[in-house]
Amino acid sequence: MKRILIPVFLGVLFLTLQTTWLALPFIRWIRPDIVLVLTLYLGISSPPISGGVLVFFLGYLMDLFSGNGFGLYAFSRPFLFYCAQLLKDRIYLESFPSRSLFVFLFALAEGLTLLILLKALNPEHLPNLYPLFFTVFLPQSLSTALLSSVLFSLLKKGSSLLYAEPGTGIGGK
Amino acid sequence: MRIRDFLFRRYAIPTVVILLLLSALILISLRVKERKGVAFMDGLLMEISSPFQKGSTSVINKIKGVWEGYLFLVHLHKENEQLKKRMADLQRENDQMREMVLSHERLRKLLQFRETLSSTVIAAEMVGRDPSSWFKSVTINKGEKDGVRKGMAVISSEGVIGQILKTAPSHSVVLLITDYNSAIDSIIQRTRAKAIVEGGGENRCQLKYLLRAEDVVPGDKVITSGLGGNFPKGLMIGEIRKVDKKGHGIFQYAELVPSVDFTRLEEVLVIKESPPPPAEEKVKKVKKAK
Numbered sequence: 001m002k003r004i005l006i007p008v009f010l011g012v013l014f015l016t017l018q019t020t021w022l023a024l025p026f027i028r029w030i031r032p033d034i035v036l037v038l039t040l041y042l043g044i045s046s047p048p049i050s051g052g053v054l055v056f057f058l059g060y061l062m063d064l065f066s067g068n069g070f071g072l073y074a075f076s077r078p079f080l081f082y083c084a085q086l087l088k089d090r091i092y093l094e095s096f097p098s099r100s101l102f103v104f105l106f107a108l109a110e111g112l113t114l115l116i117l118l119k120a121l122n123p124e125h126l127p128n129l130y131p132l133f134f135t136v137f138l139p140q141s142l143s144t145a146l147l148s149s150v151l152f153s154l155l156k157k158g159s160s161l162l163y164a165e166p167g168t169g170i171g172g173k
Numbered sequence: 174m175r176i177r178d179f180l181f182r183r184y185a186i187p188t189v190v191i192l193l194l195l196s197a198l199i200l201i202s203l204r205v206k207e208r209k210g211v212a213f214m215d216g217l218l219m220e221i222s223s224p225f226q227k228g229s230t231s232v233i234n235k236i237k238g239v240w241e242g243y244l245f246l247v248h249l250h251k252e253n254e255q256l257k258k259r260m261a262d263l264q265r266e267n268d269q270m271r272e273m274v275l276s277h278e279r280l281r282k283l284l285q286f287r288e289t290l291s292s293t294v295i296a297a298e299m300v301g302r303d304p305s306s307w308f309k310s311v312t313i314n315k316g317e318k319d320g321v322r323k324g325m326a327v328i329s330s331e332g333v334i335g336q337i338l339k340t341a342p343s344h345s346v347v348l349l350i351t352d353y354n355s356a357i358d359s360i361i362q363r364t365r366a367k368a369i370v371e372g373g374g375e376n377r378c379q380l381k382y383l384l385r386a387e388d389v390v391p392g393d394k395v396i397t398s399g400l401g402g403n404f405p406k407g408l409m410i411g412e413i414r415k416v417d418k419k420g421h422g423i424f425q426y427a428e429l430v431p432s433v434d435f436t437r438l439e440e441v442l443v444i445k446e447s448p449p450p451p452a453e454e455k456v457k458k459v460k461k462a463k
Binding site: 013015020031035053065069082114117128 | 185190197204205215219226229230301303305353354375
């Protein structure tokens with residue numbers, strides 16, 4: 001039960017931080033997407049079934065508090081989660097640059113997925129949306145990538161403290 | 174039994190992956206088709222998670238209060254002098270405005286204009302912002318229990334903020350006018366030229382379908398036209414910053430700075446009663462009926 005409730009609570013906490021503290025005016029241009037970092041951390045460390053369901057739930061919550069009327073995050077987040085699951089044994093993720101690059105590439109991939117879905121689902125042309133990729137989304141992806149290494153370490157340490165056996169729970173395999 | 178064994182024991186992981194992605198696609202399809210999700214689920218989850226946002230925002234406000242009240246007093250004297258001067262200016266402006274209001278009242282009675290702005294409004298506080306940078310929305314602490322419904326106009330003393338996108342029993346999500354999905358029927362205050370205000374992302378909007386022949390200059394104020402039903406006529410939307418007449422076609426484009434500073438948004442007003450349709454719209458309806 002602990003292994004389900006703690007990640008759910010952590011997800012809601014991260015979402016709350018993202019919609020309040022990280023949305024303050026002085027940080028809004030580069031505000032990092034910490035829910036995405038949590039999604040990717042779960043992708044490389046949690047079991048595919050419970051982790052997948054949790055990430056779907058987090059995506060659903062993101063959609064609820066977002067101006068996005070289509071529910072795109074409920075799709076994109078599990079999609080990224082399973083991509084991370086597929087790659088987790090093939091890439092080295094113990095150093096700062098490798099973690100940051102991993103998160104940066106996934107953030108970009110999500111941005112492109114969202115753009116493609118929005119273009120496909122919207123009957124109208126959306127010229128105002130494309131400049132956001134460079135002015136808002138790219139700085140956000142960079143800040144998310146830079147923060148991810150610290151968050152990955154904290155999450156790893158937290159899960160090893162919370163769960164007695166190392167290598168289990170949200171931080172284990 | 175065999176199918177269950179096959180799906181949930183041997184291929185448990187691929188089955189869950191497919192089920193999850195499929196349910197996400199079904200949700201997208203539901204939302205695209207009917208513009209609504211699973212209403213009960215949405216409401217329940219919003220009700221559970223909104224109090225966290227409310228708590229977090231109140232902590233931010235407390236810290237801000239302490240900062241502004243006690244620590245940020247360095248230039249207090251200078252600021253006091255400036256404020257006194259500003260107050261005198263505002264007083265003078267206020268007297269002029271009173272005169273204008275009286276004159277307006279006389280004209281209004283004379284022409285038997287109907288009241289366009291509904292008096293029933295709901296005051297609400299902002300408790301959170303959009304978790305994503307792609308979309309522009311805020312969460313407020315009033316919902317269906319308070320009479321808030323989807324599509325209602327949201328304003329502040331400075332002007333138009335947006336409209337209600339999603340509702341839960343005691344919380345709602347407001348789609349800001351800066352979101353690319355937002356479109357409001359508007360008029361230029363000075364020339365009465367009609368146009369559509371569309372969201373342009375970070376604290377800016379675009380004016381579309383504005384005829385090239387219309388005289389529009391930077392600094393012109395843009396107000397709601399009252400057409401479309403959601404917004405009463407005459408609410409301030411913003412000020413034109415740039416006019417673009419380049420290119421071909423019958424339209425010109427203009428960039429608009431919203432009158433509301435969305436980065437400092439705290440309290441908002443939701444217009445509960447929809448205003449009566451303007452005379453032009455009524456005429457159109459009568460013509461259609463004929």
